[in-house]
Amino acid sequence: DQQVKQNSPSLSVQEGRISILNCDYTNSMFDYFLWYKKYPAEGPTFLISISSIKDKNEDGRFTVFLNKSAKHLSLHIVPSQPGDSAVYFCAARPTYNQGGKLIFGQGTELSVKP
């Protein structure tokens, strides 16, 4: 049972355009959501997060939107840059969380073309 789903395994975007990465979840008991970026041969790097009491959080070129009624999360990157090419994972934390356990999606590989 996959509680956090990223249905698009890959996404290709032109440099300068907007990248939209999507994530759906099934468990209403998540209270905190995060996006991580991962380059090959490196550990995941934290990008941005959002609490379930908010519907938007912005940090520079990155904005995360949360639609609780639809159980949907999205990450917008604008403008996209070639250095953004990486695998992006969304993750969710259950409210009954023990010591910070996160549930990860399967990842979306973003390719930003010059």
Place this chain on the structure above:
Amino acid sequence: DTEVTQTPKHLVMGMTNKKSLKCEQHMGHRAMYWYKQKAKKPPELMFVYSYEKLSINESVPSRFSPECPNSSLLNLHLHALQPEDSALYLCASSQIRQGSNTIYFGEGSWLTVV
């Protein structure tokens, strides 16, 4: 400063060897984690330590043995591994509190079992 340091970066070991992976953080985080990640897959949680005590063991085989000597250090002892254990092993840490507790990952240790 959000730094989790892992050593070694790369490790090749035979199936009869005993080796250890090491992790260190100086962010005052009281939760530390071991994750395992295969290429382009999401990180899989192995162990969680909260306040230096093992709080979660995700049914990991006993050939993996974690140790938390103090609040800054986390080790993963490896013995009699199988080739299928070859993966990127990620250490991570976070605060323990209600609300946001982002998990920060290290760069990982690439393990190859031959």
